[in-house]
Amino acid sequence: MATRKPTAIPPAASRAIDKARMTSLVEFTARTLATSRPVPFGALIVHTASGKTLLRATNAVARENDPSAHAELRAVRLACKKIKSYSLAGYTLYTTCEPCPMCMANALWAGLDRVVYGATIADANRHCRQVRVPARELARRSDMNTLVEGPLLRPLCNTLFTHPNMQRAFATWSSRKK
Secondary structure, three states: OOOOOOOOOOOHHHHHHHHHHHHHHHHHHHHHHHOOOOOOOEEEEEEOOOOOEEEEEEOOHHHHOOOOOOHHHHHHHHHHHHHOOOOOOOEEEEEEEOOOHHHHHHHHHHOOOEEEEEEOHHHHHOOEOOOOOOHHHHHHOOOOOOEEEOOOOHHHHHHHHHOHHHHHHHOOOOOEOO
16 A cells, blocks of 8 residues: 655755744644633644644634534544645644644544654643543554654643643633543
C-alpha cells in the first residue's frame, strides 16, 4: 500500500516558526480565560508550505452543548468547510494540548501533514478526565500518515490549565478530575 508523504515538512530550523505559532495560539486561547467559559484547549491550522493561517478555534463543548466540540475537531470542521474539501493534506495543526484519541483520529482522517502539540494528555489529566492514549500511538497504529510532534512549549501551554480562572472553571466541569 502506498502512503502519502507529508507535504513540505519544515526542516529542523523551522522550530522557531513552530514556537512562534504555538505562542500565538496560547495568546489566542488565553483570551478565553477572561470570559465566563474559559478553556485551555486551542487549535490553529496553517498551510504547511506557505505558513498562511487558515483558522483558529477553541474548545466549545460547554458553549455548544456538544461533547465533540473539542478545539481540534472544530478547527478541522471549519477548515474543511472554508476550503470546501474534506482533505487537509498540505496543512499543519497546532494545538495547545496533545490531541485526545477522537481529535487525533480526526486529524488522521483529514490527512493533515503534521500535528504539533504543547501540553501532554498527562498534563491535562491532572485537571480533567482524559482518554490516555497518546497521539503518537494512534498515528503509529494507523495506515494514514500524519507526523506528530511535541510537546512544544509545554510549560507555556500548561499555564492555560493552571490559571486561577481556569482552575475555578474546572471545578464546575462534569469531566473535572475528582
